[in-house]
Amino acid sequence: MPGRDILEDWEEIAADFGHRVRALRLARGMTQEQLGHAVSLSRNQVQNIESSRNNSRDADGRRVGGTANPRLETVYALARVLGVEVTELMRH
Known part of the structure; x- marks a missing residue:
């Protein structure tokens, strides 16, 4: 089942996405704050994406943790600002 492979590889996919965002940001001479x-x-949110980390909290304020999972809106905004197509941020 193809969808299952993606879920099993999610940590690697998210890490690769973060590395690509970081490399493009640095190539453009931008700080995390500027991006x-x-x-x-x-x-901090940019840092979490680049590090593939999720620092969200539940309703009781406890850390949920896990792998970064930016919203699609955020992925498109990052691509636009970094001057690339969304596909350049994704693993091929």
Whole structure:
């Protein structure tokens, strides 16, 4: 089942996405803060994407943790600001 493979490989896919975002950001001479500002994210959120980390919390304030999973809107905003197609951020 193809969808199952994606779920099993999610940590690797997310890590690769984060590495690509970081490499493109650095190639453009941008700080995490500058990129975050351009896409309406905090520096910490950019750091979490680049590190493939999720620091979200549940309703009781406890850390949920896990692998970063940015919203599709965020993926498109990152691609736009970094001047690439969305597919360039994804593993091929």
